[in-house]
Amino acid sequence: MPDKAGGNPHVIIAGAGLGGLAAALALLKRGLDVDVYEQADELKEVGAGVQISANGTRVLFELGLKESVEHWGVRAVDKEIRLWNTGQTWSLFNRASAPIGERYGVPMFLLHRGDLHTALANAVRAAKPDAIHLNRRCVGFEQDGAGVELKFEDGSSAKGDVLAGADGLHSQVRRQLFGAAVPRFTGQVAWRGMVPMDSLPDYQRRMVATNWIGPKAHVTCYPVRRGELFNVVGQVDRNDWQTESWIEEGTHAECLADFPGWHPEVQTMLENTTTLYRWGLFLREPLEHWTKGRVTLLGDACHAMLPYLGQGANSAMEDGFVLARCIAQWPGDPVIALERYEVARLERTTSLVNRSAEMAGTFHNEAMATAESAEKYINTEWHPSKIGARYDWIYKYDAAGAAL
Numbered sequence: 001m002p003d004k005a006g007g008n009p010h011v012i013i014a015g016a017g018l019g020g021l022a023a024a025l026a027l028l029k030r031g032l033d034v035d036v037y038e039q040a041d042e043l044k045e046v047g048a049g050v051q052i053s054a055n056g057t058r059v060l061f062e063l064g065l066k067e068s069v070e071h072w073g074v075r076a077v078d079k080e081i082r083l084w085n086t087g088q089t090w091s092l093f094n095r096a097s098a099p100i101g102e103r104y105g106v107p108m109f110l111l112h113r114g115d116l117h118t119a120l121a122n123a124v125r126a127a128k129p130d131a132i133h134l135n136r137r138c139v140g141f142e143q144d145g146a147g148v149e150l151k152f153e154d155g156s157s158a159k160g161d162v163l164a165g166a167d168g169l170h171s172q173v174r175r176q177l178f179g180a181a182v183p184r185f186t187g188q189v190a191w192r193g194m195v196p197m198d199s200l201p202d203y204q205r206r207m208v209a210t211n212w213i214g215p216k217a218h219v220t221c222y223p224v225r226r227g228e229l230f231n232v233v234g235q236v237d238r239n240d241w242q243t244e245s246w247i248e249e250g251t252h253a254e255c256l257a258d259f260p261g262w263h264p265e266v267q268t269m270l271e272n273t274t275t276l277y278r279w280g281l282f283l284r285e286p287l288e289h290w291t292k293g294r295v296t297l298l299g300d301a302c303h304a305m306l307p308y309l310g311q312g313a314n315s316a317m318e319d320g321f322v323l324a325r326c327i328a329q330w331p332g333d334p335v336i337a338l339e340r341y342e343v344a345r346l347e348r349t350t351s352l353v354n355r356s357a358e359m360a361g362t363f364h365n366e367a368m369a370t371a372e373s374a375e376k377y378i379n380t381e382w383h384p385s386k387i388g389a390r391y392d393w394i395y396k397y398d399a400a401g402a403a404l
């Protein structure tokens with residue numbers, strides 16, 4: 001309910017993932033009251049690596065997390081494209097006009113999702129110690145002209161003036177607003193794992209982010225957690241199992257069988273992962289609207305995207321930041337605030353969903369079958385002009401300055 005002093009709205013958020021926590025922190029920093037309801041019974045370290053590009057870095061710096069990100073993150077000294085079998089290497093920092101950090105004004109960070117999640121949760125709790133409520137799985141809501149009530153599986157409920165559904169891929173808030181998303185399998189699966197850096201030979205312990213690309217698969221790897229771990233994600237065209245999960249485990253033998261003939265450096269990394277997780281990649285059509293009355297959505301709940309542009313986490317945090325700006329700008333009128341938020345964010349995130357899907361064909365391309373055709377293809381697809389066209393509009397975005 002609006003607080004008595006200033007008439008500020010009380011915001012409730014379903015889901016304490018990266019987007020929900022970024023929204024909560026941005027709201028608290030603007031002096032607004034917020035409560036976050038999370039289904040998990042503890043905020044464990046889950047997930048693997050996330051690449052925080054300049055647009056995400058700006059959000060984190062605005063939220064006061066510069067020190068944490070600099071402490072836990074890795075600043076890549078280069079980004080490379082490498083050919084799956086020969087290991088031939090193309091340096092992207094040499095190709096773009098300046099290293100990524102200088103080109104966009106703020107650095108890119110490579111982070112363990114768990115470290116970023118912990119930094120956000122700690123900052124939210126520092127601002128409001130009891131803001132995050134665990135073991136509260138939302139199952140629906142009711143709203144009227146006076147407020148909104150979020151309902152939980154255990155029969156309890158919570159009231160507020162505005163509800164943001166930040167409850168991820170299988171969002172219950174989205175289900176009630178617009179129906180459940182219909183996921184479509186892409187025919188691709190991802191293997192994800194972490195490699196202790198000290199298990200790798202010296203020559204592989206480099207602070208470089210690499211995309212190994214092949215005809216039917218690619219492997220993205222980069223250091224995280226101050227360089228103590230290496231994050232490895234191998235994505236492969238494969239139709240025989242289709243489970244969308246962040247936590248389903250697979251075996252090393254099965255994973256290695258998906259990368260026959262790949263360069264020994266790739267094989268070594270996959271062999272040295274501690275646990276391997278299998279993640280089926282699914283597409284969802286972007287929504288045309290996110291908001292009804294006092295209820296809106298953010299992050300994967302409304303614009304889940306494939307990982308090819310590395311924007312799932314970045315765009316969810318942008319959403320959270322812009323949502324807080326809108327609520328702070330129109331505190332007396334939540335309906336207007338949410339409408340302005342949707343207008344400010346919809347076009348950009350729809351483009352991210354669509355362009356991420358298009359990138360699948362760029363990474364998995366038959367041109368990589370021979371070294372000669374690969375060289376021609378990579379020189380075209382990763383030409384500085386193409387890199388700029390692909391990434392500048394994403395990385396230059398400033399959630400703190402974007403028009404509302």
Ligand SMILES: Cc1cc2nc3c(=O)[nH]c(=O)nc-3n(C[C@H](O)[C@H](O)[C@H](O)COP(=O)(O)OP(=O)(O)OC[C@H]3O[C@@H](n4cnc5c(N)ncnc54)[C@H](O)[C@@H]3O)c2cc1C
Pocket residue numbers: 014015016017018019020037038039040046047048049050051113136137138139166167168169170171172192246298299300301307312313314316
């Ligand atoms: C366990 C896990 C591991 C991940 N690992 C990676 C990774 O390694 N690399 C990567 O790039 N991305 C990963 N992601 C996805 C990435 O974090 C998101 O795509 C991105 O951050 C978008 O953020 P979000 O806040 O919209 O969603 P998420 O970060 O997915 O957060 C959604 C939150 O809502 C909670 N929730 C779901 N349903 C309910 C409910 N009914 N009631 C209350 N709470 C609910 C979830 O438990 C979760 O905490 C992972 C997500 C999860 C949940």
